[in-house]
Amino acid sequence: MTRPSNPEMAEKIRTEAAKLIFEKGLAAVSARTIAKNLGITATTIYYYYKDMNEIYKAIKIDGFIGLDSFIQEKQNITDSAANQLASIMESFIIWCKQNSNLAELMFEKLPAQFDLTEEEMQIYYLSYSRVVNVLEYGKLKGEFKFDDVDEAASIGFAMIYGIIVLDLNKRFHEKYWDDISILIRRSKELLLNYLKVN
Secondary structure, eight states: OOOOOOHHHHHHHHHHHHHHHHHHOGGGOOHHHHHHHHTSOHHHHHHHOSSHHHHHHHHHHHHHHHHHHHHHHHOOTTSOHHHHHHHHHHHHHHHHHHTHHHHHIIIIISOOOOOOOHHHHHHHTHHHHHHHHHHHHHHHTTSOOOSOHHHHHHHHHHHHHHHHHHHHTTOSOGGGSSOOHHHHHHHHHHHHHHTTOO
């Protein structure tokens, strides 16, 4: 007889796994450790997830959905492409700073996933696809001029996420430790200049 599903337990397992990965590293996390911390058996975990990779995948999917929802709330699709792109960049930075542990897990600590369904792949690329759509819209409207949309989107992501990582780890000059707004503004200017905004 199948036990009834408990979505709250599935979420607790994901949350505990994410916390442990961040605190102790990926290699130190096991179903047994998660179970012990939650006061359940390891067998209970495997009722909800077939293995640890499925837990990692669920953590990432939750994160990418949350990130894109946050960006979507801030984006005004009736605005110019340049303003939409700037809004996406700002929203991405704010979300990553507010959810720094999760962002680090999603983009740095958790292993890359290669066994994704088409639906899961679309979730992984929600925000990336949003950027690509804005870039293509800007090119269509004559705001942007670039050769390769994936190159432009990837450069933007690398630039902005690099700023986030350096800021969170206090790797900038100390005069920027409390306020990186000028660095963000200059980065947006550089990216928009690269895109040859009219």
